[in-house]
Amino acid sequence: MKPAVELSPEDALRLNVLLAGGAGEIEAVRIDENNNQLYALTTRGEAKVPLHPVGRVDRYLTSVRELLGGHAMGSPGGYPVHLRRWTRMGQASAARLEALLKLGEPEAVMGVAHAPNLTDELARRAWWALPTMEIARTMLQHPAVRAGEMAKVLSDYLVEYLPFEEDPITAMNSVRAVMAAGRIEPEAARALWIKGKRRPHYLIGFLESAADRLPEALAARAVPAVATGAWREVLETNFSDNGQAWLEGALLALDKPPAHEAVYVLIELLRARFAAVREVAPSAELLAAVPLEIAAIQALAALTEDEAVAILVTTTAVGPLMRKKLASVIEPLLNHLRSLTS
Secondary structure, three states: OOOOOOOOHHHHHHHHHHHOOEOEOEEEEEEEOOOOEEEEEEOOEEEEEEOOOOOOHHHHHHHHHHHHHHHHHOOOOOOOHHHHHHHHOOOOOHHHHHHHOOOOOHHHHHHHHHOOOOOHHHHHHHHHHOOOHHHHHHHOOOHHHHOOOHHHHHHHHHHHHHHHOOOHHHHHHHHHHHHHHOOOOHHHHHHHHHHHOOOHHHHHHHHHHOOOOOOOOOOOOOOOOOOOHHHHHHHHHHHOHHHHHHHHHHHHHHHOOOOHHHHHHHHHHHHHHOHHHOOOOOOHHHHHHOHHHHHHHHHHHOOOOHHHHHHHOOOOOOHHHHHHHOHHHHHHHHHHHHHHOO
16 A cells, blocks of 8 residues: 655654564554654664654554554554444454554554553553553553552552542543552542532542542441341441441532432442342331331442432433522432431
């Protein structure tokens, strides 16, 4: 296949030397289109090749990518269209994933980030090639990455740039990814929890993935002596100092969910929190000891998202307007949570 435009002799020479291993074996490539620079991560470090476009820059860079694609994948057309579909569907082998990182294509890097067989080493290369918040969130979904050295790198980046994230749901998902990875330093976690008092959607990640190790503890409540079995376990969990902090965090988050996704996540968290007693009747003695608390737990254990869905599917509203439409669903839940806190 003939390239879009011929590369300048200088660029062709330097690129071919690079591809031949002159700077070490290539692990990943990125192209700075604004400054016409090609960077390569190699086994010897980082290499740079200044580009000197002839004619239209976009067509010239296409030719550069065709050269990279021919070398990495045996495909003179660069990043084949069918691979866009395959990588998004997770149908690329480990060797193919390595090759995708050598194309200088952001879409190819995103495909690697989504691949089910992503490894910590491939995550390191992908992060060098395209260090964005979306890539960090995506890669932290993989168990192999969470267990590897990249987990802390990606977590630290998400926390550092969280204040610049304007979309609350994206910010919520960043915190969820960080907390699920479990590699955030205690002081950083405490600072993030405190910020969550002003941005309650931050707290959802803590409620979901750090329920037993929150950075805050509140005054515990006494568990009635008559509580036994599953009911005692649920009461001990939620009446403990950590449990009271969890409930307080849930109160704050549920009082001001920013958009639909936050509502669904919170409903599921509340339902799961009390699921152990969903089919277990409390004893008469326990019901007499803490009737409001038992009624609240039973209601939360039986919670489904059906009522919320019935409202949310009819509106695209977010923020205060969404919360107003959901008042009939949210207010009873808030009252149940208040019954369980001290």
